[in-house]
Amino acid sequence: MMKKYNAVGCAAIAAGLCVVSAAAQSFVDCFDNGVVAESDSISRFWREAKSADCAVSENASALILRSEGAPSRRATILSKNMDEADFWSAPVSLKIIGFSFDQYGVTAADTIFHFGFTAHHTEMAMRNMKDLFVVSFRKSGDLKLAWNTVEGVNPEDGNILRSETVSDGADVDSFDLQVNGSGKKLVWKLILGRNGKLEAFSGELSAPDTETLKEAWQSAGRSRIVLESQTGGSAGPGEYVEVRIDQVTVDLGSE
């Protein structure tokens, strides 16, 4: 059964920063209470994993994932197990709203955001998680959507479902990752937003790949969401990548 949570606590709604849709909203975090681990409605909802020098914080109604100081540094947060994120039972939509990148001393191509779904059991860098269905997005516009069932694979190096270079990567301010594995195949749709202008990509896994992923996921017996910032190879001491997010929601998807 889907659990429903209230979206109370989104003080930023009045400011127009935190828009909560009325229909089918299952989970929302507007990062309003100053403590990352505490979502606006669920205690101890997020757990974090950070490389040296990295930071996860919540400030002014935003989540900030900051990776810093060397290549391949990561700041990661992992949700609790969520019935709402179980796309094998019902279509799921994971929305990242009010997104922006900031970086210092690091190239746009090395300014990296990862997000998506995982059946992994505990918080750690995403490359060390198995069972991922994820998006990798770089400020340069490099976009990859991939899945994997093994540890030690970077999100952008798994089984690639889509690889694109989108225009105006620095202007992307929202993501909506919709996944539906509740039928015979897993179908997905990814919608990028730039100031209200939407760009969509979609596809589906083959039946054998769907079976492989579903077996791994159901063997793990959980579904979580995960977000991560990462530095690429051009990061040195004092240089950083920052990902800022105003709101994360998990809803019933559209199919």
Ligand SMILES: [Ca+2]
């Ligand atoms: Ca919080």
